[in-house]
Amino acid sequence: MTDPACSHIRHISDVKHPKKHECEECVKTGSEWVHLRTCQTCGGTRCCDSSPNRHASKHARASSHPVIASAEPGERWLYCFPDDAFAEY
Secondary structure, eight states: OOSSSOHHHHHSSOOOOSSSSSOOOHHTTTTSSSSSEETTTTOOOEOOSSSSSHHHHHHHEEEEEEEEEEEEOOOEEEEEETTTEEEEE
16 A cells, blocks of 8 residues: 555555445445445445445445545545545555
């Protein structure tokens, strides 16, 4: 991993990956998503802000879980919501 300035990202030692390639919240409501993100605190996978419901950022705000990882094949990056920081791993 690159050396991020964000302490939240620095504390991620083992990146969590999605159990299924689907937004767990969109599945419940029958909604569509664009891209997926996996919470690095609880491991839940939710849709990105380009998706209609923006479940990943809503989850981050509601739960105070700061860091997500892209759940898209071939993408290897982390994002911290409070610090607006990215890091590749």
